[in-house]
Amino acid sequence: MPLKAESKLTLAKLAELAGVSTSTASRALKDNPLIKEETRTRIQALAREHNFSVNAAASRLRTQKTHVIAVILNLIDHTEQSVSDPFLLKIVAELNKALNAAGYEMLLSNSFMASDDWASYFVSSQRADGIIVVGQGKSTEKIDKAAAARVPIVVWGEPHTKADYPIIGGDNYAGGYMATKHLIESGSKRILFLGDPGHAEMEQRHKGYEDAHRDAGLTVSADYTKPIDITSTAAYECINDAIKQQGLYFDGLICVSDMVAFGAIKALKERYVGIPGDVRIIGYDDIMLAELMHPALTTVHQNVTMAAQLMVEQLLCQVNQQPVSSQVVETHLVKRLSS
Amino acid sequence: MPLKAESKLTLAKLAELAGVSTSTASRALKDNPLIKEETRTRIQALAREHNFSVNAAASRLRTQKTHVIAVILNLIDHTEQSVSDPFLLKIVAELNKALNAAGYEMLLSNSFMASDDWASYFVSSQRADGIIVVGQGKSTEKIDKAAAARVPIVVWGEPHTKADYPIIGGDNYAGGYMATKHLIESGSKRILFLGDPGHAEMEQRHKGYEDAHRDAGLTVSADYTKPIDITSTAAYECINDAIKQQGLYFDGLICVSDMVAFGAIKALKERYVGIPGDVRIIGYDDIMLAELMHPALTTVHQNVTMAAQLMVEQLLCQVNQQPVSSQVVETHLVKRLSS
DNA sequence: TAACAAAATGCAATCGTTTGCAATTTAATT
DNA sequence: AATTAAATTGCAAACGATTGCATTTTGTTA
Numbered sequence: 157m158p159l160k161a162e163s164k165l166t167l168a169k170l171a172e173l174a175g176v177s178t179s180t181a182s183r184a185l186k187d188n189p190l191i192k193e194e195t196r197t198r199i200q201a202l203a204r205e206h207n208f209s210v211n212a213a214a215s216r217l218r219t220q221k222t223h224v225i226a227v228i229l230n231l232i233d234h235t236e237q238s239v240s241d242p243f244l245l246k247i248v249a250e251l252n253k254a255l256n257a258a259g260y261e262m263l264l265s266n267s268f269m270a271s272d273d274w275a276s277y278f279v280s281s282q283r284a285d286g287i288i289v290v291g292q293g294k295s296t297e298k299i300d301k302a303a304a305a306r307v308p309i310v311v312w313g314e315p316h317t318k319a320d321y322p323i324i325g326g327d328n329y330a331g332g333y334m335a336t337k338h339l340i341e342s343g344s345k346r347i348l349f350l351g352d353p354g355h356a357e358m359e360q361r362h363k364g365y366e367d368a369h370r371d372a373g374l375t376v377s378a379d380y381t382k383p384i385d386i387t388s389t390a391a392y393e394c395i396n397d398a399i400k401q402q403g404l405y406f407d408g409l410i411c412v413s414d415m416v417a418f419g420a421i422k423a424l425k426e427r428y429v430g431i432p433g434d435v436r437i438i439g440y441d442d443i444m445l446a447e448l449m450h451p452a453l454t455t456v457h458q459n460v461t462m463a464a465q466l467m468v469e470q471l472l473c474q475v476n477q478q479p480v481s482s483q484v485v486e487t488h489l490v491k492r493l494s495s
Numbered sequence: 496m497p498l499k500a501e502s503k504l505t506l507a508k509l510a511e512l513a514g515v516s517t518s519t520a521s522r523a524l525k526d527n528p529l530i531k532e533e534t535r536t537r538i539q540a541l542a543r544e545h546n547f548s549v550n551a552a553a554s555r556l557r558t559q560k561t562h563v564i565a566v567i568l569n570l571i572d573h574t575e576q577s578v579s580d581p582f583l584l585k586i587v588a589e590l591n592k593a594l595n596a597a598g599y600e601m602l603l604s605n606s607f608m609a610s611d612d613w614a615s616y617f618v619s620s621q622r623a624d625g626i627i628v629v630g631q632g633k634s635t636e637k638i639d640k641a642a643a644a645r646v647p648i649v650v651w652g653e654p655h656t657k658a659d660y661p662i663i664g665g666d667n668y669a670g671g672y673m674a675t676k677h678l679i680e681s682g683s684k685r686i687l688f689l690g691d692p693g694h695a696e697m698e699q700r701h702k703g704y705e706d707a708h709r710d711a712g713l714t715v716s717a718d719y720t721k722p723i724d725i726t727s728t729a730a731y732e733c734i735n736d737a738i739k740q741q742g743l744y745f746d747g748l749i750c751v752s753d754m755v756a757f758g759a760i761k762a763l764k765e766r767y768v769g770i771p772g773d774v775r776i777i778g779y780d781d782i783m784l785a786e787l788m789h790p791a792l793t794t795v796h797q798n799v800t801m802a803a804q805l806m807v808e809q810l811l812c813q814v815n816q817q818p819v820s821s822q823v824v825e826t827h828l829v830k831r832l833s834s
Numbered sequence: 835t836a837a838c839a840a841a842a843t844g845c846a847a848t849c850g851t852t853t854g855c856a857a858t859t860t861a862a863t864t
Numbered sequence: 865a866a867t868t869a870a871a872t873t874g875c876a877a878a879c880g881a882t883t884g885c886a887t888t889t890t891g892t893t894a
Contacts, residue, residue: 164619166880177844182882192842207612209620213561214880216552217849224602240783245584252603261622263563264591264603273546280503281548282850283600388787418787425789444579448727448757450764450789505850516874521852531872553850556879621880 165208173206174199185210216282225255225471226263226284228274230291230299241386241415243441247290247312250464258468260285274298275305286310286471292317294354308474310467314356315482322470322480326458326487328357332364334489335410335438335456340372342495344408344436347376348398350391350420351412352383358412361440365410386412388419395423407435414439414446414455421449421494436495451493459486504547512545513538524549555621564594564810565602565623567613569630569638580725580754582780586629586651589803597807599624613637614644625649625810631656633693647813649806653695654821661809661819665797665826667696671703673828674749674777674795679711681834683747683775686715687737689730689759690751691722697751700779704749725751727758734762746774753778753785753794760788760833775834790832798825 171181176195184191184199203209216222229244248264255262263284271277278284286308289299296319303309303321315325339347347369353362362381369376382398384390391411398406404427411417417439421431429435431451439446442457463485470480510520515534523530523538542548555561568583587603594601602623610616617623625647628638635658642648642660654664678686686708692701701720708715721737723729730750737745743766750756756778760770768774770790778785781796802824812819 167882168880178881179845179883180843183843186882190842195842207615207619209612209615211556211621211880213552213555213621214849215882217550217556217851218880218882220849222552240581240585240588242579242581242584245581245588246579248603249579249584252605256605262603264587264601266591266595273548276546276548280546282550282552388783415783418784421789422787444727444754445757445784448761450760506852507850517851518853518875519873522873525852529872534872550850553879554852556881557850557852559879 165206167208167210170199170203170206170208174202220282222282222285223259224261224263224284225286225288225468226265226274226278227251227288227290229264229266230289230293231266241413242443242445243413243415244290246443246460247464250460251288251290251467254464254468258472260468272298272301274302275307275309279305279307285475288312288467288471292323292356294352296356308471310471310474310480312463312467314360315484316360317356317482319482323482324463324467324470324485325357326456326463327484328360328487329364329367331440331456331458331487331489332361332410333368334364335361335440335454336365336368337372338454338489338491339408339410339436339438339495340368340374342432342436345374346406347380347408347410348406349381349410349412350384350394350416351386351410353381354383361410361412380406384416386416388415388422391416391419392423393419395420399423399427399429404429404434409435409437411437411439414441414443414453416440417453417455417494418445418449421453432493432495438489438495442490446490447492449494454492454495455490457488457490462486504545506547506549509538509542509545509547513541559621561621561624562598563600563602563623564625564627564807565604565613565617566590566627566629568603568605569628569632570605580752581782581784582752582754583629585782585799586803589799590627590629590806593803593807597811599807611637612640614641614646614648618644618646624814627651627806627810631662631695633691635695647810649810649813649819651802651806653699654823655699656695656821658821662821663802663806663809663824664696665795665802666823667699667826668703668706670779670795670797670826670828671700671749672707673703674700674779674793675704675707676711677793677828677830678747678749678775678777678834679707679713681771681775684713685745686719686747686749687745688720688749688751689723689733689755690725690749692720693722700749700751719745723755725755727754727761730755730758731762732758734759738762738766738768743768743773748774748776750776750778753780753782753792755779756792756794756833757784757788760792771832771834777828777834781829785829786831788833793831793834794829796827796829801825 167181168178171178181199184196252262274287278287289311292313309321311323313323313325314328315323317323349362349365351358353359382394384394409420417437431437439453439455442455446453446455466483473480506520507517510517520538523535591601613626617626628650631652648660650662652662652664653667654662656662688701688704690697692698721733723733748759756776778792778794781794785792785794805822809819
């Protein structure tokens with residue numbers, strides 16, 4: 157209650173203090189050369205002294221720009237999947253950096269919040285200037301809907317998907333192919349695919365998995381594909397069940413994420429299955445822990461830093477009415493000891 | 496360019512469509528009982544049909560409330576520390592959930608952005624209604640400054656710190672004590688502390704580490720404390736150097752985070768040091784990967800979900816001018832195979 | 835020193851909602 | 865039917881910054 161003497165400092169009051177009009181003050185603060193240099197620095201100093209900062213709500217209302225981008229973690233509703241997947245969170249961290257570098261702030265949401273209509277909830281409502289979606293999910297319905305509203309939007313996913321919005325992602329087909337080829341060349345003959353080809357990204361990796369077999373003159377049975385959730389627990393249970401029911405009938409694992417690989421590894425270790433002796437394993441994402449694992453995990457690395465930059469770039473292109481396109485980021489196999 | 500017929504849908508236009516005044520429309524949309532029920536539902540339906548959503552900028556300007564909370568990852572400037580630490584990101588994820596549940600959105604920042612004056616940058620500027628700081632860092636200068644501006648603020652850190660803002664955190668002293676006691680009882684006699692007591696949280700853990708020694712009738716040399724950065728690489732290098740220079744002179748490790756523990760484990764494994772045979776290890780945080788590690792990592796668990804809820808609760812108390820206080824969240828040791 | 839161009843500043847409308855208060859309609863009471 | 869109370873609705877003034885255009889000040893040139 158007390159000492160609230162000087163109510164709130166507005167531009168108008170600052171201007172009064174400086175003995176100029178609000179227009180001048182406003183311009184001075186954003187270094188508009190229309191204002192005499194001396195006046196500019198004087199007002200800026202005054203602003204700093206009173207640590208004044210422009211009211212964002214008012215500014216956004218007037219300029220129709222928020223300088224905020226909404227980032228949506230597009231998770232599957234019923235699973236705890238990725239909320240805790242270090243890879244997704246790494247993307248978020250990189251996006252944050254890239255956005256800041258471009259002078260934008262990040263509003264973080266998950267797909268539960270914000271009802272269904274992303275375009276109107278985030279953009280029409282002036283909460284943000286655009287949307288970055290992390291993950292295509294199994295259905296792109298909401299994404300398509302938002303894009304149809306002609307709102308700036310970019311997606312992390314499978315970049316070869318046909319869509320009228322830019323998709324940034326690694327080369328999933330190549331990733332799946334490289335990994336599988338490597339396993340085959342290392343001697344594996346019965347390789348399981350742990351992941352759900354229902355996701356566009358996984359579908360491509362799976363195709364790579366199949367083609368690598370074909371090119372090596374091998375055939376692969378359909379039930380070697382295990383369409384599980386992208387979690388370590390799902391993988392753990394899957395491998396447990398598989399062995400319980402059919403014994404150790406496989407000698408290689410292609411996993412759609414490192415977390416999945418970790419779950420599988422845990423199940424195998426508990427049964428004293430040797431890695432890579434009995435079963436060779438490859439993960440995907442190259443999260444920091446992959447190399448700390450024992451044995452260090454062979455995995456597919458995607459340049460996430462680059463990806464984040466590209467996503468921001470493509471998004472801002474849209475904000476500025478410029479043409480955009482999907483982009484493939486560099487992807488390669490990191491060979492470690494698990495394969 | 497084309498089909499942009501219906502410019503932007505504003506409340507005024509919606510009202511016109513419905514044949515009422517904007518006041519009525521505004522009230523109807525927020526279910527104000529002043530408006531006849533029939534009218535209310537009619538307007539709400541209309542709004543949904545045209546997927547109208549209120550302009551947040553205008554609304555915030557008028558009401559002086561944003562329904563946004565800024566979350567600041569308070570990282571040490573020069574290290575890459577925690578940006579990729581799964582524990583911090585887990586806190587962020589939980590905060591996001593808790594905030595959403597309370598009807599708030601989350602603006603995510605790191606300490607690089609947003610200059611130095613958090614209070615004025617985030618709150619006075621109407622970018623957010625309050626601030627949640629994750630991590631006290633080694634200096635609380637910026638936090639204190641923000642708090643001095645009498646802005647709603649909550650911190651994740653050491654809850655027993657004297658401060659005029661609420662601090663939520665685990666019982667660090669107890670955590671350090673429990674962990675150390677357990678190692679001693681398991682037979683370790685020369686235990687290193689991996690972490691920098693310069694942080695308030697680590698200081699308490701370190702005190703617990705010392706007291707546990709004292710209570711067991713042991714003394715511990717000051718150079719058994721290794722004030723390293725909270726990263727796996729720092730830990731890796733630290734352990735490597737230690738062994739290189741003095742051999743394996745220790746038989747226990749108390750680490751201030753699981754990531755630190757992982758780095759240490761890597762270094763030990765490379766030298767074929769047995770865990771827990773030769774060296775027993777305890778981490779802190781109980782991140783998901785702790786139990787997937789080999790050997791599964793003994794670690795100190797803090798109830799993060801609860802913590803996030805408390806933080807949001809304490810923050811909103813401030814927003815509503817209610818009294819607040821620091822809170823300690825439940826903390827316990829999870830014994831696994833590394834100790 | 836008058837005349838004019840250039841530089842610097844100020845006026846006032848605008849962005850889209852919200853809300854106290856006044857005005858209108860409907861229902862209740864005598 | 866007249867009066868009064870209650871239930872609905874509308875008017876209009878904020879909220880605080882930005883910006884096209886008009887106005888003033890300063891500098892230049894003849």
